[in-house]
Structures are given as C-alpha cells and as structure tokens.
Amino acid sequence: MPKFVYAFEEGNKDMKSLLGGKGANLAEMKRIGLPVPSGFTITTDACNAYYKNGKKLGKDLEKQIFELLERLEKVTNKTFGDIKNPLLVSVRSGAVISMPGMMDTVLNLGLNDESVKGLAVLTENERFAYDSYRRFIQMFGDVVLSIPKYEFDRVLDDVKHTTNAKNDTDLTVEALQEIIRKYKGVIKRHAGIMFPNDPREQLIMAVRAVFDSWNNQRAIIYRNINDIPHDLGTAVNVQSMVFGNMGETSGTGVAFTRNPATGENKVFGEYLLNAQGEDVVAGIRTPKGIDELKDFMSGKIYNQFMDIAKKLEIHYRDMQDIEFTFEKGELFLLQTRTGKRTAKAAMNIAVDLVEEGKITKEEAIMRIDPKQIDQLLHPTFDPDGLSKAKKLAKGLAASPGAASGRVYFTSEKAVEVADSGEKTILVRIETSPEDIEGMDKSQGILTARGGMTSHAAVVARGMGRCCVAGCGELKIDEEQKQFVAGGVVIKEGDHISIDGNTGFVYKGIIDTKDIELTGSFGVIMKWADEKRRLKIRTNADTPRDAKTAVDFGAEGIGLCRTEHMFFAEDRISIMRQMILSDTKEDRIKALDKLYIFQKEDFAGIFRAMGERPTTIRLLDPPLHEFLPHNNEDIKALANAMNIDYIKLKNKVLELKEFNPMLGHRGCRLAITYPEIYQMQAKAIIGAAIEVSKLDGSNIKPEIMIPLVGHAKELEILRELVEKTVNQTLEDGCYKLEYLVGTMIEIPRAALTADEVAKHADFFSFGTNDLTQMTFGFSRDDAGKFIEEYKNKEIFENDPFTTLDVSGVGSLISTAYKLGRSVKENLKIGICGEHGGDPRSIQFCENIGLDYVSCSPYRVPIARLAAAQSVINKNI
Secondary structure, X not given: OOOOEEEHHHOOXXXXXXXXXXXXXXXXXXXXXXXXXXXXXXXXXXXXXXXXXXXXXXXXXXXXXXXXXXXXXXXXXXEEXXXXXXXXXXXXXXXXXXXXXXXXXXEEEXXXXXXXXXXXXXXXXXXXXXXXXXHHHHHHHHHHOOOOHHHHHHHHHHHHHHOOOOOHHHOOHHHHHHHHHHHHHHHHHHHOOOOOOOHHHHHHHHHHHHHHHOOOHHHHHHHHHHOOOOXXXXXXXXEEOOOOOOOXXXXXXXXXXXXXXXXXXXXXXXXXXXXXXXXXXXXXXXXXXHHHHHXXXXXXXXXXXXXXXXXXXXXXXXXXXXXXXXXXXXXXEEEEEEOOOOHHHHHHHHHHHHHOOOOOHHHHHHHOOHHHHHHHHOOEEOHHHHHHOOEEEEOXXXXXXXXXXXXXXXXXXXXXXXXXOOOEEEEEOOOOHHHHXXXXXXXXXXXXXXXXXXXXXXXXXXXXXXXXXXXXXXXXXOOOOEEEEOOEEEEOOOXXXXXXXXXXXXXXXXXXXXXXXXXXXXXXXXXXXXXXXXXXEEEOXXXXXXXXXXXXXXXXXXXXXXXXXXXOHHHHXXXXXXXXXXXXXXXXXXXXXXXXXXXXXXXHHHHHHOOOOEEEEOOOOOHHHHOOOOHHHHHHHHXXXXXXXXXXXXXXXXXXXXXHHHXXXXXXXXXXXXXXXXXXXXXXXXXXXXXXHHHOOOOOEEEEEOOOOOHHHHHHHHHHHHHHHHHHHHXXXXXXXXXXXXXXXXXXXXXXXXXXXXXXXXEEEOHHHHHHHHHOOOOOOOHHHHHHHHHOOOOOOOOOOOOOOOOHHHHHHHHHHHHHHHOOOOEEEEOOHHHHOHHHHHHHHHHOOOEEEEOHHHHHHHHHHHHHXXXXXXX
C-alpha cells in the first residue's frame, strides 16, 4: 500500500512535489524548531489517485488519514469529537506551485452541537466557541456543500441588523446561536441534508472537497493564465487549530519579509485582533499595519515575529510570505512560502540579495519571471492630464500601474465587455477567487474593502494588473450598478481611471506616458546580457518602433514588414494605381512614385538602427488586400481615381482568392511581377547609401524574400535582387555589404532547406505562418477552438503563443541542420511572435539559433529569457 499521508515531522522543504508547497514548508518550519501547530499532509499522489479512481478516496487512504489523526490526538492531548476536550483542525489545500486563493480551506472542523459546549467550558469563552462554530458551518456549507456564500452572508447581515451589531465582533452569544440555527436551515434547504455532526464524516467530506477544488473553474483559469500543469494535483494539510478569535489577546496576520510592491528591505504586513486568518485575506475588516503590533503586549509578539521572519528569509534565501496567529499571547506560524511580488519588487529584491551575499547573479536572473517584466513596461499617467483630472477617492496602492476603462461591477460583465474590445475596470466591494477571469481581462481592479494582503491585492500583483484596494470612500450599490465617491455618481459603463502607484481614483480617461527603466532593472538586464548567447532583435516597421526597441536593448531588426508602409493615406492611392495597371509600363510608373516613399521609410529605419543589422522583408500580402471589397467603397474609389466602376469591380473580383493565405502572395507576386521587388530592393539600397554617406555609418541591409517553398523561386529572385542592388550601387558610386535570405514559413522549404540554403545568406523562421501551415489552422480563426483543445488537453499551450516543439520545432530543427550542412556559417533566427515567448526561446537556445526577434516591448523579456535558457541548459 503506497504511503499517502505524512506527519509534519516526516517531511522537509525538498518534498514539495509530494507534500505541496504548504505541506513541505510546514514540515520544514517544524524541523528547524519554529512554533508550528502539529498536523499531517495528504499527498499530491493521493489527489491524483482520487481522480484516477473516479473521485473516490478509497479505504486505504481513509485508514491512513485516521491513523495520523490518532497520532495527532496523542501529540495535542485532545480527542477528535470529544465533548470535554475537542481536537479541532483546519483542512487546507497546498499545491506544488502556489495558487493563492484558488482552492479551498475549512477551519474549525470537528465542532458540533455538543463539542461547542465543551469548547466554551474549556476556554471559559462561550462567545469564542459559538463564533468558531458559526464560521465552521459557513465554510463547510460554502466549500464542501457548494452553497453560495451570499446565502450565509444574508443571514449574518440580517442578524447584525436586528441586534444592532456594527461588526462581527459585536455579536452576542445569543445572536451567534441564532445565526447557527439559521445556517443549518440554509444547508437543509440548499443541500437537502442535515449538517453532519460526526467529525470523522466532516473530515472525509472536507478532504474530498479540497481535492475537488483542484479542478474548480477558478483554479483551472489560474493555471491556464500562469502556465501551471494541470496534472500536479494538490495536497491537503490537516492541522491542529490555533485561534486568533479568542479575544483581545489573540489575533491573526499576514506579513512579507520585504515589501512585495517595492522590494524595500523591511517587513511589510497586516494583522487583526480577535479574528481568524480568512478575515485578513478576504478583506472583511480593514487590518492594522504590522508596526502597530509593537504596542501590543509590550512588543512581545512583534519582537518574536520579527526574529522568525529574519530566520525564515535567511533559511529560504528569498522573500517570504508568512501567515501567523497568536492565541492568548502565544505566537504560531501557519504558513511560509516564497512571496508573490511585483516585477519592480522582484528586480529590487534579486539585486539586493546578490549585494547581501545571499544569492549568486545566476540565481538572481532565475528569480525573475520574464513575463512579469511586462509589469515594468506599463505606462504611468501623463502629469498634465493628472493635474486636470477630478479625484474621486483614495484607497491603498495595492499593485502598480495606471489604467483607464469603463466601470463594471461583476466579473462576468467585465469579461464580456473586454472580449468585445473595450477597456474595463472591475469594481467590487471585495474580490474573491471567483473573480479571477474578470480580474485577468480588466485593465485594473478597484475594491472598497481589503488591505495590501487581500485577495485583490495579491492576485493583481501576480497578474501585473493595476489595483487600488481598501477604498473605503466608495459607496458601492451593486444592485443599482453604481458607486458614489467624492459626491459623484459613477454608473456602470462610465469611465474612470485608477493609479496603482498612489491609490487615487479619478473620473474619466487620463492619458498615459511612456515608462522609464533604470536602477535594478538595468542591473538585472546587464547580468542577463553577460550570460545569454542568443542575440535579441525586434520586429519593427517604423523608426519610432525601432527606436523604442533599441531603448529596450534590441540588437537589430529581425523583421521589417514593408506592406504596412503602403497603407498610409498619401501612398494607398499610388499603390492602387500600380495594382490596377494593365501594363508593366504603367505599373513601373506607379512604382517609381512609391520608390520615393519607400526609400524615405527605409532611411528613417536605418537612422534609428545605426549599424545594427536590419532585415527587411519584401512585399508579402496578396494585392487584393490593398483594394476595397464592398460595392460602396469600390464606387467611391472608382470616382476618386476616375476609373470605370465595372472595370474596377471586375479587377477586384479577379484578384479575390478563396484561400489568400495560400494564394498569390510573397515571392509568388515577384515571380509574376518582378518589378515590385526591383523597386523595393532599389529603395533599400538607395536608403542605405544615403544614410551611410550622411552619417558616416556602415549600413548592412539584409533583404528577405518571403514565402519561398521551392529553391528555384529563391534562385530566380536572388538573381533579380542582386542585379538591382549592384546596379543601384554602381549608379551611386558606392560600395556596401548586404545579405539576401529567405523566410522559412512553408513546411516544404524546411524539409528541403539544404537546397534553399544554396541561394540564401540567412534563414529567418516565420513561426506564425509555419505553425499555421504545419497544423493546417488559420491563425485568424483558430481562437474559436484553441481553448477547447487546451481544456481537453490536446494542447498544453496555444501553439501560436508557445512553439509546438514536437511538430513545428521538428521542422525548424530539420531546416537548421540541413541549412548548416550546406553553409556552416548560415545566419539563422526566428521572427514570429514566438521570439518573445520564454519557452520558445529555450527551444531556440537548445538547437543553436543565432537570434530571436520579437515586438519592441517584449525585447527585455527575450533578453532575460535568453539568459535563463543558457542557465537551464547547463543545469
């Protein structure tokens, strides 16, 4: 029989995959002598076995659970279900990778109508006993029996109203007993069963519920957002209860050993007196800052906690997130884990820990999640706009950034509106794990309740979403779908702006300004650049984009798309003249006009890039994309160009294709109309000569021919380009180096790359189209079914986001080997969106590509991911 249950004393921090993060760390804290209430962990293996066995625990597992329960009874000298000295336990989830708030917890388990009386006598605190019992029934009903929490909240609010109790702590014993009776009625009505009085039955039901919560909707969404595998399972921790709600000498709190928003080396946390842990994270009451704990009991708890916080950070060599409770003046630790932090804090903490000699530079690089860097790239509000904006309220600056959007009061509505393309701000009294999707889709989150460690704050920081929490000045009316702040009524759909750096809420939309990256960010990027092998280029079509990318550390352009340049208002009419020309001579006349614009475009990009390598892709899309398609627009164009409407309409129909992605585009256009590529090649070299002469720089253009599927296509077009380039150089009395290569985006080109390489100076994998053609998916339509493929575990990731290593990756590896077999120094990189995806970058490092190219704002992500790829490869 496999061992499925471990006492805390049997584990350690290295058993995370088996005991989950929480269980492993509880065991570790126990091992190093910290005050941790005793308990045991049911393993992730047990969870996976539960699902494999049709969601049945099985007799063997139940036997092991009760054996460890007996052992816990002996350690605590209490008995489960006993009337005189009852053992009460918490039942908590504990995944391998921390998923705060996504799964379920039950506190005070073991109470029933009899043991609550014994607890009252034992503690000499009847109010505490009945408060614990009402909490247990509510959590059990919500978590185990899936009864909506608002059903219990309604009862609680009604009794508070009738007894004039402002806070939960003002409820009398009689009021609590009335709540308990009504809670049981809620369970009978909604679940069709009586509340179970047998503590053993309670325990088994709670364990099942925690296992079930591994696959609840919010947990699945969280794992999808954070790329956490769905097959890890969760552990369950059963722990002897300690009580923070035993009066004014008891309390509970959450603290970080460093500031999770800024990284400042100072303990940051909050606590509540006479409360249980859920009260802090749920934001039901607004907590006090941990510094105020100095004044409590002459600083005894504060000093002890500070010593423990320091010890834990040294032990784990990272910032810790600690949950604690003190019962009648005695401190207990309920959890420690590596603390979630903003990107800014992650950078600062990593650099500080290196300077403190606690970690190496390589470890610091590995501590930063490349995707989290997006947080640093969020804009802030423009100072001028900010000075004119109307302030509505101020809350806690819970997660940095600046966001404007329309107000919505439910997660579902925020998701619906965001999916339609609108920017939204999710406004809630307090968020709960059910709001995860709405929080992810919204630009920002605003809550009326909760502190810096509330659900809204922690989850927003992890997501990189702007958040203002605990904004008590808001008077939210969810029924009327409006809130009042600063004397102003804001209705659903109205625009507001929130500043996660200051906590201010403003009316209307405020413009934002570009971000600046300095300090620890620069240090980490410098260390990453020293470590990485891959060069990082950018995909940029304008001088502005090119400059932005260079500011972010781009070392060249891997893809400049020339087609975007033709859509400008002063060029589209000339482009259309070229397309509608009946003769080559007329086409060339139009192309000569376009040449002036193209040369100017390329000169601007060369100036922005200096001597950095710049790859320019010649025209790729089919010509019909530049023409109107509906009759009204065709008539308007015919009038504007003084062309017969019928003639124009027939031309549009003639160019229309059933499957344009596989049609007359890319190199096929130049095989048919070579003068198009001749004009572009001439413009590229003409611009390079101009900039080189004026700036004294050594411009080395890279001309890329797209959509090659056959070596002969490239052979013909390379000869065409070279002839044009050489003539342009001769006419300009100038010499410069240039490269001619191709984009590998058709499977046939990958499979015959040795033949293609004979005519290429470089390969650039266009992974967007290569993925599309390998799978036979339209990337514009695949979104309709990709999520279902992920849900059914056909795909682990969207192949248009993370490279499909076994399929598309196999083609890339084949082409790489074949190409290098012909030309040992053939330059090879990728320029699809995968160039900014960390896992795809790992693949590029593993097979030996020379560079990756991505959008400007993903350049820092790629720089860091490339360094991490080298470190991972050498582990």
